Amino acid sequence: KAGVTQTPRYLIKTRGQQVTLSCSPISGHRSVSWYQQTPGQGLQFLFEYFSETQRNKGNFPGRFSGRQFSNSRSEMNVSTLELGDSALYLCASSADRVENSPLHFGNGTRLTVT
């Protein structure tokens, strides 16, 4: 089985721009979660989708949004980028509820905001 695929691997944007990150989960997985990883804050939960519905959301501003499509692929969007948004964004998929089945992580998209 192919693993979780995130595209692109690297992105460089300037302040004020917006960005869209993509995640393809493992085939058959219906839950997709997004995490932001930074040296200072570590891994922080952004949101989780299951069957196209957002089930849970972390403490991030409304500039961070996401969606999930009928094929379980997910996108994450960040608008009006700030320098502090520079981070590694990780996507993870799971077969069932997060607390019941392991998360399978992608390699991440490294976003640099200048």
Add this chain to the structure above:
Amino acid sequence: AQRVTQPEKLLSVFKGAPVELKCNYSYSGSPELFWYVQYSRQRLQLLLRHISRESIKGFTADLNKGETSFHLKKPFAQEEDSAMYYCALSPTDKLIFGTGTRLQVFP
């Protein structure tokens, strides 16, 4: 508040020495706890979960509700255990991660 604390940023041991990576949590409900590991240039992956009560790669972790701890232990460290280890707590539909502990095992 829901929180996971890993007090050590770095733990260095020699091969064959025992290892204990500490994890404490704060959660009012019945916790689901996990250890995730990231080896160099690899993806973050599940190492073990408390509900399975299993040993993976020689590692075990016991949930102590009285001390709100879920420490990861291995009696004899190997060089290939060198990695970043994250303890995680799962309330509904998300994981709350600790800041991680880097384990360095010297030959």
